[in-house]
Amino acid sequence: xxxxxxxxxxxxxxxxxxxxxxxxxxxxxxxxxxxxxxxxxxxxxxxxxxxxxxxxxxxxxxxxxxxxxxxxxxxxxxxxxxxxxxxxxxxxxxxxxxxxxxxxxxxxxxxxxxxxxxxxxxxxxxxxxxxxxxxxxxxxxxxxxxxxxxxxxxxxxxxxxxxxxxxxxxxxxxxxxxxxxxxxxxxxx
Numbered sequence: 001x002x003x004x005x006x007x008x009x010x011x012x013x014x015x016x017x018x019x020x021x022x023x024x025x026x027x028x029x030x031x032x033x034x035x036x037x038x039x040x041x042x043x044x045x046x047x048x049x050x051x052x053x054x055x056x057x058x059x060x061x062x063x064x065x066x067x068x069x070x071x072x073x074x075x076x077x078x079x080x081x082x083x084x085x086x087x088x089x090x091x092x093x094x095x096x097x098x099x100x101x102x103x104x105x106x107x108x109x110x111x112x113x114x115x116x117x118x119x120x121x122x123x124x125x126x127x128x129x130x131x132x133x134x135x136x137x138x139x140x141x142x143x144x145x146x147x148x149x150x151x152x153x154x155x156x157x158x159x160x161x162x163x164x165x166x167x168x169x170x171x172x173x174x175x176x177x178x179x180x181x182x183x184x185x186x187x188x189x
Contacts (some may be wrong), residue, residue: 036078037078041074043074053115055162073108105134
């Protein structure tokens with residue numbers, strides 16, 4: 001029998017000896033908005049250095065991800081922009097899109113190029129955003145069980161005065177409301 005602090009923590013957070021199993025994959029409703037063929041890129045552009053493009057604001061969090069570990073050359077890639085029409089929890093909806101976590105990723109350079117080349121596909125509705133899943137470290141693989149260890153969500157907001165880009169952790173707590181049709185850009189599978 002557990003006593004003291006361990007008993008309290010287990011009551012508060014659950015049994016620390018239990019393995020956390022992810023929710024089963026479910027169905028997510030989404031529609032294709034458009035596709036864009038991104039040319040091969042050298043990977044030298046990172047978001048924090050793109051103030052002329054993201055002229056409204058760039059999240060300070062990008063400073064952590066602006067180094068050589070985030071530069072990776074990529075071949076020509078067909079990116080697809082989907083609008084998610086399902087209510088549900090943030091990470092769960094992203095997980096339930098086709099493909100593995102690794103298959104859903106783009107580099108920061110690809111995200112920048114998409115924003116320049118295919119701005120017409122970016123969400124413009126109030127409080128909606130267009131998301132990209134990017135690795136925090138391009139040299140480290142994505143753990144398909146614990147994707148949040150090396151994935152960040154890059155959210156681009158489009159306003160009349162320009163674009164803002166925000167970086168956040170991949171998490172599973174927040175709930176999307178279907179009144180805001182969020183978009184995600186990922187390689188076409």
